[in-house]
Amino acid sequence: MAEQRRSDRGGAAQHVLVVFPGYHRSWAAWIAQMLERHGYRATQQRWDPPREVPLEDSLGDLLLSTGQVLLVLNDWFFELGPRPAGEWNDVLRGFVAHHADRFAAVNLTNRPLLPATAVLEPASLWALSEDAAEERLLSRLGLDRAPRPRTLPNPVRYPDMRCDIWGEVPRRNPRFTGRDDLLTDIHQRLSDAERGASACTLLGMSGIGKTQLAAEYAHRFSTDYDLVWWVNSDDRNIQRDRFGELAVELGLSIGNEPGERIRAVREALRRGEPYTNWLVIFDGWDDSEGINTLLPQGPGHVLVTSRNRAWTEHTDVLEVPAFLRAESTGYLMRRAPHITEAEADEVAAEFGDVPLPLVQAASWLGESGMEVPEYLRMVRERRLSTVDEPATGEGFPQSSMTSWSILLNRLRRSQPQAIDVLGLCTSFAPGRIPLGLIRAYPQTDLPEELRWMATDLPAWTRALDTLVNYSVLTRETRGPLGAEMGPHQESVHMHRLVHDIVSKLTGEENRAVHRRAVRTLLAEADPGNPVDSRNWPRYAELLPHLEPSGALSSGQPRVQATVLNCLQYCLRSGEYNSGLELAQKIRASWSQMMEPLDRPLLELTAHESYIMRTSGRFREAHELDRRLLERLQAASQRNEMAELSMQSAVAGDLRFLGRYEEAYALQQKVLEGSERLLGPDEVTTLVDRHNLAVGLRLLGRYAAAYELDLETLTRRENVLRARHISTLHSGTAVAHDLRLLGRYRDALARQEPLVRIHVQVLGPLHPQTLAARVQLALCRRREGGHGEAVGAIMADLLDQLARLHGREHYRTLSFIANYGNYLREHGDLSQARDLIDEAEAGYRALLGPAHPVATGMLSNTALVMQVAGDRADALAMSEAALAGLTSTLTADHPWVLGCALNTAAARNFNGRIAEAVELSRETLRRARHTLGHEHPLTLSCQVALAADLRAVHEQEEAGKLEDDALLTLTRTLGAQHPHTISARQRVRPYWDFEAYLG
Template sequence: MAEQRGTGRDSAAAPEHFLVVFPGYHRSWAAWIAQCLERHGHRATQQRWDPPREVPLEDSLGDLLLSSGRVLLVLNDWFFELGPRPAGEWNDALRGFVAAHADRFAAVNLTNRPLLPATAVLEPASLWGLSEEAAEERLLSRLGLERRRTPRSVPTRLRYPETRAEVWGEVPRRNPRFTGRDDLLTDLHQRLSDAERGASACTLLGMSGIGKTQLAAEYAHRFSPDYDMVWWINSDDRNIQRDRFGELAVELGLRSGSEPGERIRAVRDALRRGEPHARWLLIFDGWDDTEGINTLLPQGSGHVLVTSRNRGWSEHTDILEIPAFLRAESTGYLMRRAPHITSDQADEVAVEFGDVPLPLVQAASWLGESGMEVPEYLRMVRERKLTTVDEPATGEGFPQSSMTSWSILLNRLRRSQPQAIDVLSLSTSFAPGRIPLGLIRAYPQAELPEELRWMATDLPAWTRALDTLVNYSVLTRETRGPAGAEMGPHQESVHMHRLVHDIVSKLTSEDSRATHRKAVRSLLAEADPGNPLDSRNWPRYAELLPHLEPSGALDSTRPRVQEAVLNCLRYCFRSGEYNGGLKLAQQIRDRWSRTVEPLAQPMLDLTTQESNILRASGRFRDAYELDDGVLTRLQAAPERSELGELSTKSAMANSLRHLGRYEEAHTLQREVHDGNNRLLGPDEAPTLIARHNLGVGLRLLGKYAEAYELDLETLALRESLLRARHISTLNSGSAVGHDLRLLGRYRDALSRQEPIVRLHVQVLGPLHPQTLEARAQLAMCRRREGGHTQDVGPSMASLLEQLVQLHGREHYRTLSFLTNYGNFLREHGDLSQSRDLIAEAEAGYRALLGPAHPVATGMLSNTGLVMQAAGERAEAMSMFESALAGLTATLGPDHPWVLGCALNAASARNFNGRIADAVDLSRDTLRRVRHSLGEEHPLTLSCQVALSADLRAAREQEEAGKLEEDGLLSLTRTLGAQHPHTISARQRTRPYWDFEAYLG
C-alpha cells in the first residue's frame, strides 16, 4: 500500500536529503531547520536564494531541482518579493512549474500574513508562533518524517529563532524591509568567526547614510542564534557610551561598585573570562571618537562590532568598508516600496543617488507613499525643490537619529578642528559630487571673505582640515591628471555625496551659505580659461559647469561672472553637450530676464549661443524665431548696433539654410560677411565664420566650384590665424574635402579627408559631433572613390550606431547617415534593410522639416531607387517624377539635385516604355548638367551614358554609340578603368543618382 505524504516514514532506514532554500533574511530559521533534519538522521544543505529578476522564474526554480532529494522552501510574504517580479509571475510559476513537480517541493511558512493564493500547491506548514518542540513536530510531519526516539547530538545546539539570547540589550527592532547585503553579512560573520581569540573585532566603516547601523542591527538579528548575549551601545556621546557599557555589570550580576570606572573594569574582565557567557556580541554604534578605545574595547571569546565614519579604526580592528548598494539591491528595494515604477525608472533613481541606501529609502518613501511618477520626482530633486532630507507628505521621514549623529559630529569638529567646518560649509556652495576645491589654492586672488583667506595662504591648516574630513568619511579625495602623477593642492578635488551635501546644508546657517556662495562664484570666474573654443580647456569647463547654479552664479550681475557663465554655455555648444546646453540657456534666460536689459550685450550673446544649440539639436524654426525677435528689437532701438544686427542676421541665415530657404539665406549671409569685413576686417573670428558659412550656402545652392575656392581661402586663413588643430580649422578642412567629393574629385577628397579625420579624433575625440560628421564624410569619400567597398559597409554600420547613441535616431545628422547607409545597402544587394532605412529617413525628414523642404522632397528619389530595384517600376517612376517636379519648383532646373532626379526620372520613363519622353528628358538634362558642373563631372558622364542608352532604345544607334564611347573614355580618364561607375558603363548598366540628404 502506497504511503501518503505526512504519515510517517522509517527515517532510520531511508535517510533523505533536503535542500533548504531561504532568503538571507531567514538564515537563522534555515540553520535551525537544517539542524532539526540532521538530528533526526537526514542530510540538509542550506541555500540562500535571491533569483535574479532578469532570469525567468521557472529557470531559477528548475535549477533548485538539480539537487538530489526534496526542496524545502522557507516562506514568508517577503519570499515572493525577491527580485521583485511583475504581478502574477509567482502565481503562474506555482500553478505551472511547481505544481508539475509537486513531489519535489515542500514549504514551511514563518508569517501570519496572507501568502499568494497559489502557494497552496506547496501545502506549507505554518511555524508561526509555535514553541520549539511544536515547530519541530510540525516540520517533521509536513515532510513525512518519523521523529527519532533519541535524536542525534550536534556539537553546538542552535537556539530556536523565536528564543532570544539570554541577554538582549536594546538592539534596534529588526527592519522588515532590509534589502540585500547578504554577501557583506556573510563576509562579516566569517571575519569575526575566523579571528583569533581576543581579536574578534571588526569596524563597519563608511559615510553616514551608507547603512552601517542597519547592517549591524541585521547582523545581530540574523546571527542571534550564535550568541548568548547581544548588547547594543550607542556611542555618539562618550558619557552615554560609558554608562551603557557599565550597565552590563548589573545585567550580568557582576560584583562591582557604583562608580562607572569600576563597572567597566568588571564587565571587561567578565567578557575576557567568558563568564557567565562565552558567546557574546557587543555592538558599538557610531563610535567616531577613538579616544577611550583601550578602556572600553573588550577582548575575549566573543565578538565586537563597531560602526564608524572614522578611518582611524584601522589601527585597532579589522575594517570592513561598507559600499553603496549593488544596483540590483537598489532597484529591487525601490520597486518593492513603489510598485508602480518600472525597472528602468528604478535604475534612473538609483543612479541619481549613487546607490546609497538612506537617500534611496527617502526616494522610495516619496514614490511609494505619494504615488509620484519618477520623472516628476527626479525633476524636483535636480531642481533642488526636494532634497534627500525632506520628509514625504506621508510615510517615513528622514531618521532623526541620523540628523542627530551629524549634529554631534559637526559640534565635535567645531571644538577640535573648526577649519574643517569652514571647508565643509564652503563645499556645500558647490554642487554635490566632484568638487574642485583646489581652485581655492590655485586662484588666491579670488575674493574670499576674511574668515576663509587662510585656505589660500596656510597650506598646513588646509591639509589638516581636508585630512580630518576624509578621515571621518565626510569627503573622499579625488585628483585630476594621469594615474600615479604627483598632484599639488591647487589640483585637488574631493567628492561629496548628495546626502552629505543636503545634511550639511540643512545644518549650515543662511548667513554662512550666502557668504560662501559669493566666494565660490568668485572662484568659478577666476577659473574660467576664457576660451571655450579650445578643446584643451573643455575638461575645466566640464568641471565648472555643475557648480554654476548652486553657487548662485546664474543670478550674478557681475560682468566677470556672467562671462564665465556664457563661456560654459559656449562650451556646451562646442563640445556637443546640446541637451545640457539648452537646459542651461533656459536657466540663464530665466534669471537674467529679471535683471539684464533685453538688448544688453550679455543677453545678445546668450541668444546667439542658445540659437546655435537649438539648431544643432534640430530645432531650426525655434532658432529662427528667437533670432528674428531679437533683430526686430535691435532695429527698433534708439541706438542702432550694427555689429549686434550682423551677429543676429548671421544666426538667422544659418537657420534659413536649415529650413531650405537657400537663396534667401545666401543673400543674408553675404550681407553679414561684407558688414563684418568692413567693420572688423578679414581676420577677425566673426568674418571668418561668415566666410565659412558662405561656403556652406554655396554648396547648398549647388555651386560646388565656388564653394571649393572660398573654403580653400578660409582654410588657409584659419591655419594661419588659429593653427591647424583648432576646431574651426578642422571644420574648414572637412568642408574642403566635402567640396572635392561633390566636384567628383573622389581621390583628392579621400586623400584630404583621411588626415582631417585623424586630427579630429586626436583633438576632439572619436565621438564628438564634429568628429562623427567628419567620419561620415570620410565614409562617403571611400564609397565614391570605389576602392574600399569591403571596408565601407562595416564602418558605416559602426558609425551609425555611434550617431544613434549620441543624437538618437530622429536627429537630422542621424537621418542623413541613415540615408547614405541605406543607399549603400541597396547598391550592394541588401534591399530589405535598405528599404527600412530609407523609409525611416524619409519619414523622419518629413516630420522634422515638412514635406515641401528640398531635402524631404529629394528623399522621394531614394525611395524610388528602392522601388525600382524591387521591380516596382511604375511606383518608382511616380516617386522620381514627384521629386523632380518638387525640386525644380524650389531650386530651379539647373541645381545638381534637380539634375540627379532628372537622371533617375529619365531611367524610369525608359523602363516604363516611354522612350521618346526619356530621350527628351535625358537630352535636356545633359545640356544643363554640362553647363552647371562641366564636361567631366561624374554626374555629367552618367547623364551622357544614360542618354546613349535612351537613344539606343529609340534605335538611334550612331549617336548612341558615339556618346557611349566618349563617356567611357572620359570615365576611364577621370575615375579609372576599375571604378564602379566605369565598369557599370562598360557593362551597359543604367546609371542612377542617389540623393545625399544634407542640411548644412
C-alpha cells in the same frame, strides 16, 4: 534502496540546488546542512534575477543544474525585481508547471502567496520545530532519512532559534533592499581576519545606510553567532553604559561601575568564555576617543558604523556606497507599485541613490499615491522637505537632522574654523568642490573673516581634516594634469544630502559673504578661452558652481565674462542640454538688470541660438535671432559688428530651415563685412568663411565649397593650430567636399588620420568626433573597398549617435537614412525599410513636409519600394520627390539630379520607356553641366541612359555611352569598384539621397 539513492551519483535525487533570496541566507544554510547530514549533495544559490531578463529565462538557467531545484519562498520572494503584475503567475502556470518534476519549494511565511504557487506544492516550515521542519523538508523532496545522520563540523543553528544572547539589535527591516554583495564582503572580511583582530568599520556619511547594513548583517548571519550585542554609540556615556550591560548577560560577578564592567566584558570576550562566536556592533561611533578602552578583541567579530575616517588606523574599513541603481529602482517600485521603472530611475537620480532620502521618497509616493512628476516638482521647488524625519517602521534613525545638528554644534565649540569652511562649501554646488581655489589664488580679494584660509595653512589643514574625519566631506585626490589645467589638485566631495542639511543648519548669517567669495574665485580660475579644448576640464569644474554662488546674477563684468565662457564651453564641448538650461537661467537673470542690446546679452543670444540650432530647435533659434537683428538695425546708434554676428546667426537658421539661396546671400554679405572690419585671418572671419562653404555645399556647388573650405583650412592651420577644434572641423569639411565631388579615395585618405586626431583631442564620443567618424564611414562606403566591415561600423555609430543625441535629432536621422540605404543595398530589406521609414517620419516632424530634406527622403523610400517589387508605388513616390525638389531647388541641383536618375529607372520598370529616355537624356545633360563628365553621378546617368536606349533598340548610341562610361569609371574609381562592376554587369544604377542639414 535509500542507501542506493544517496550514493548513486547518476540519480537526479542525488543533488539539490537550494535557491534563496539573500534575505533567507540562514534558512538556505540550514537546509543544505540537513540534506548533507542525510547523504545528499546540496548547492546554495543566492538568487535575485535581473529585472530586464525574462523570468522564464532566469528559471531556465536554474534547470541547468542536476537534480531538484528547491525554492526557499516567502511573500518577499515574489517581489524580487520587482516584476510586472502577473508575470510570476504566468510563469508558474506555464514554465514551472511544465517542469514540475524538477521544481520544489518550502514556505517560510504564514502570509498568503501567489495563487499559482500551488504548482510548487510548497512545504510550510512556518513555526515548526527543527525536527518537524527536517521531516517536512525531506518529505517534500521525496528523500529518505539516513538511519544514522552524519555529524557535520560547525553545525548551523536552526534559524527560528535565537542565539543565546541577542542584545537590542534593531528589528529586521522587512523592506531591506539589495546590498547582497556588500554583506557577503563584510562576512568574508570578518571571517578571514586574524584572530583577535576581526573588526570592520562601515564608513560613510549620514543617510547612506550604515546602520541598516549592520542590522541586516546581524539578522542574516545570526546563525553564525551565539552572542550578538548592539551598542548605540552616538553618545559616549550611553555607549559605555550599554557595552557594560553585557556583563550582566554574561553572568559576570561585577559591580555597577561602568569602567569595571567594561574591563570585565572585554576580558570575557577576549578569552571566548563562555562564547567564542560573538558579534558586537557599535553603531554610530564617530568620536574615536575611547577606542583603546572599549574596542574588544578575541575570537569573535566587531562591526562599527561611523562617519569618522580615523577608524582606518584601528580596523579594517569598508566604504559604504550609495545604492546601485537597480537596488534604488527596485526599492522604489516595491514601495510605490504605481510608478514605472523610468520614473523610479528619475527619482533615484534625483537623490543620488542615497538610501535615506530614497526611503522618504518611496514612503511619500507609496502612501500618497502621488505621481512622480508632481512629486519631483515639489521636491525641486523645496515645497517638500527631503531631509525631514523618515517614515517610521523602516528602521532608520528618527531624525538625520538631529544627528547633523549635534555634530555641527560640537564643531562650533571645538573647531569654529571648520564651520567657516563648511559654510563656504555650501556656496558651491554639492558634489566635487574645488576648494583648492582659495589657496591657489591668494591674491583674491577675500572678505576679512575668510582671509585666514589663504594665509594660515595649519589652520586650513586642521579644519579640512576635521570635516573629512567626520565624513562631512571626503577628500578627493587628483594628480596635476599640467599647467594648463589650473590649480585643482585640492578638492573635496560633499554629497547633495549633506549639502542640503548643512545649508539648513548653518543659516543665512554669512551666506552672502561666502557666495561673493566663491564667485570671485570662480572668475579668478576662468582660463579665458573656452574654444581651446585643453581648458575644458577646468570649465567643467567651474560650471556647476555658477548658480549656487550667485554668479548668474552678478553685476561684475569679470564674473559675467566667466558665465559666458562657461556657456560657450557647453556648446563647444557638446553639452547642449546643459548649455540651453544655463542660457535660459542667464537670460532670466540678466534681462532684469540689462538692456536688450547690452553686449553681454548680445553674446548670450549668439550662444543660445547656436545651441538651439544644434539641438534641432531651428524655428525657435530663427525667431530669437531675427528679433534681435531687427532691434539692432532699428537702434539709434549702429553696432555693425553686432549686426554682422546676428546676420550670420540668421543665415545659419535659414540654412537649417531649407532656405538655401537666402542663407547664402546673407552669409556672403556677412563674410564681406567681416573681411572689411576684421581682416581675412581673424577667428570670426574664418567662421564666416566656413559657413559660406556650408551654404555652397547645400546649394550643390561642391567644387566652389571645396575651394573655400581648403582656403579656410589653410588659414586655420596658420592662425590657430593643426589640432585646434576649428581646424579639425575644416578638415572634415574638406573631406566631405571631396566625397561629394566623387573623389572617394582622396576623401578617405584625408579623413582616416583626421578621425584619429579627433579621438586624441576631443575623445571618441564628442559630437564633432562622431560627425568625423560618420564622415569616415560614408567615405569608406563610397570608396567601396571595405565590405561588411562598413555595416558593422555603421551599426555601432548609430547606437552611439542615438545615445548622445537621441533618435529624433537631425544628426541621428541623417545617419539612420544612410544606414538604411546601406542595408537596402546589401540585401537587408526589412531593416532598411524600418530605418528609412523612421528617418522620413522624423524629418517630416522636425522640418515639415515641404523642406528639401524631408522631400528628398521620399526618394529613399521609393528605392526601398522598388527593391520590394512595389514598382507602381515606387514610381509615384519618385515622381513626387522629383517634383518637390525641383520646385524648391534648381533643376541642376545634385539632389534633383539624383532623384531624376531614380525616377527614370522607375519609369523604365513601369514600362514608360519613352518617358524614361527623355528624363535620362535631360538628366545626363544637366549632370555634365553641373558636376562634370567624370563625376560618379554623371557616369551613373550615362549608364542609365544607355539602358533606356537599349530598351528602345537604339543599340549604337547605347553602346557608345556604355563603353565610354565603363572606361571612365575604370580610370577614376578602379575596375573593382562597386559602381564599375555594376555598370559592367548592366545593373541599373540608382543614387541614394543623403540627408544633410549643414
